[in-house]
Amino acid sequence: MALANGVLGPRCENIRVGSTTAIEILPGEEAQILHADDTIYPKEYLPFEVQISVLWALDDFTEENGATRVIPGSHLKGPHPDDAEQPSYPAEMPRGSIVVYLGSTLHGGGANRSDKPRRALVNTYALGWLRQEENQYLTLPSDAVDKQSDDVKRLLGFQVHGANLGVWPQDPDGKWFES
């Protein structure tokens, strides 16, 4: 959270979880196409980083089993077809580690040439004034949201941004009444 706030905090009042994904790459699967996760947003209007991704290894990540491949520095060049031809490197790491990449960094799951699945979780975090990749308000039943701490509710998007953006009566910070 400190990393996410450090990268995104200067451009918003609070940050949001964008998406929460579980990924299992099975033995024999080919490498994913190298891509930037922030292409869900119209980046031509946003000349700065708007999200970061945090990928948790649920198994040891090796080049053989499909460790996430990353092109270091690709966030500096912008979306150019040639960027995908730069060398990519596997984020080899023990289970329980994370790899963090900016929304515009080219990356992708590797090919799994081992005989076991390679599992991961990916959370993205985005500027608080952007629409979230996954619609948490429709995805999560309200009784499940009610059980969360105020900090988790805020992260899920149940929090106003500024004085008026996304007001709702049960906002943990009570902005409904101020707006």
Ligand SMILES: O=C(O)CCC(=O)C(=O)O
């Ligand atoms: O599973 C991985 O290593 C990366 C997955 C990924 O980049 C994605 O699904 O956007």
Ligand SMILES: [Fe+2]
């Ligand atoms: Fe990705």
